[in-house]
Amino acid sequence: MSGDMLMISDLNKTFVAPVGEIIALNNIQLNVRKGELVTIIGPSGCGKSTLLKIVAGLDTQYTGTVLLNGKPIVGPSIEKGFIFQEPRLFPWLTVEKNIAANLSLRDVNVRRKVEELIDLVRLKGFEKSYPRELSGGMAQRVAIARALLRNPDVLLLDEPFGALDAFTRSHLQEVLLDIWQRNGTTMLFVTHDLDEAVFLGERVVIMNPHPGHIRSILSIDLPFLRKRSGSAFQEMRRLVLNEFEKVDEPLYDVGGGI
Numbered sequence: 001m002s003g004d005m006l007m008i009s010d011l012n013k014t015f016v017a018p019v020g021e022i023i024a025l026n027n028i029q030l031n032v033r034k035g036e037l038v039t040i041i042g043p044s045g046c047g048k049s050t051l052l053k054i055v056a057g058l059d060t061q062y063t064g065t066v067l068l069n070g071k072p073i074v075g076p077s078i079e080k081g082f083i084f085q086e087p088r089l090f091p092w093l094t095v096e097k098n099i100a101a102n103l104s105l106r107d108v109n110v111r112r113k114v115e116e117l118i119d120l121v122r123l124k125g126f127e128k129s130y131p132r133e134l135s136g137g138m139a140q141r142v143a144i145a146r147a148l149l150r151n152p153d154v155l156l157l158d159e160p161f162g163a164l165d166a167f168t169r170s171h172l173q174e175v176l177l178d179i180w181q182r183n184g185t186t187m188l189f190v191t192h193d194l195d196e197a198v199f200l201g202e203r204v205v206i207m208n209p210h211p212g213h214i215r216s217i218l219s220i221d222l223p224f225l226r227k228r229s230g231s232a233f234q235e236m237r238r239l240v241l242n243e244f245e246k247v248d249e250p251l252y253d254v255g256g257g258i
Contacts, residue, residue: 005186006032006055006154011064013050013212023211024050028064030205030214032154037180037187039201041194041240047212048190052156055188056082069153081147081155085162087139089131096127099145117145120179137168141175148179154186162192173199177224194244198237199226206243216243 011028014021025047032038040048053059054066057075066073068080076082089098096105096114103110118127121141131139140160147155157176161169173196180187191197197204201220208215218240226233 003034004031005034005036005069006030006188007065007067007070008051008055009065011051011054011062011066013047013054013059013062025054025062026211026213028212028214030217032186032188035184035186036202037177037189037200038203038205039189039191039197040205040207041191041197042207042212042215043209044192045212046207046209048207049158050212051207052082052158052188052190055154056080056156058082078150079153081150081152083140083143083147083155083157083160085159087131087136087143089139089142091131094128094130095123095134095142098131098142099149101146101149103149113149114145117148120148120182121145122175135168136164137172140164140172144176144179148183148185152185154188157187157189159190159192161196169193169196174225176200181224194237194240195228198233198240199228204240206240215246218243 008028008030011025012023013025014023016022028051040051042048050059054062055068055073057073057077057080060074073080096118099114099117100110105111105114118124121144123138123141123145126134126138131142134142143160161172164172176187177200179185189197189200191200198220204218204220206215206218207213220236222232222236
C-alpha cells in the first residue's frame with residue numbers, strides 16, 4: 001500500500017449565495033495512499049461532503065489540483081465509486097439486477113462478478129429480493145456492492161451509515177472493513193461520528209468550518225479488527241476528541257451541511 005493514489009493540493013471552493021460568496025473549502029492539502037482507508041470528520045458546514053463530491057468529479061468548479069493516479073479529475077468515471085447516505089436503489093429491480101445496474105446478467109463475467117459481490121457483502125439468498133423487502137442495512141450493502149462492481153480505484157462514502165440504528169451501523173462497519181481488507185480498495189469515508197472515524201480509519205482527517213479547512217490529520221495506530229471497549233481504542237478516541245475540543249462548532253452534525 002505504497003504510493004499516493006489521490007493527491008489534493010491548494011484546493012479552494014467558493015459558492016455564490018444571495019448574501020455573497022461563501023468559502024466552502026480553503027487551501028485543502030491531502031494525499032491518500034493506494035489501499036488506504038481515510039476517514040474525514042468535522043461539524044456541519046465544514047465542507048467534508050463538498051470535498052468528496054469534488055474527488056468524485058461531481059463538482060468541477062474549484063481552484064487547485066485534484067489528481068487520481070496522476071491525472072486531473074474532470075468528471076465522474078468508473079475509476080471512482082460513490083456511496084451516498086441513502087442506498088438509491090431501483091425499486092423495480094432485484095438485488096442482483098441493482099448491483100449489475102446497466103450491465104446484463106446474461107454476460108457470464110458480469111454474473112460471476114455479481115455473485116462474488118453478493119457473497120462479499122453477505123447477501124447470499126437475497127439475490128431475487130426487491131428493495132422493499134430489504135432492511136436499511138441490507139439495502140446499503142447492495143449499494144456498496146454496486147459501487148464495487150467495476151473495481152473502482154477509490155471508493156468514496158458520504159456518511160453511508162448515518163441513517164442506520166447503532167447495531168446495524170456497527171455490523172456494516174465490520175462488513176466494510178472486511179471488504180477493504182480483502183479487496184485492498186482505497187477508501188475515503190466521510191462521517192460525523194467520532195467512534196466510526198476512529199474504528200475505520202488508518203488516518204482521521206479533522207476539518208473545521210467557516211471556511212472549511214483541514215485542522216489536523218491523525219494516524220490511528222491500532223490493529224484491525226479494533227475493539228471499541230479496549231483501552232488502546234479509548235485512548236486513541238480521547239486523542240481525537242481532544243482535537244475537537246479546539247473546534248468552536250459542535251462535534252456532531254445535525255444533518256445537511258456543505
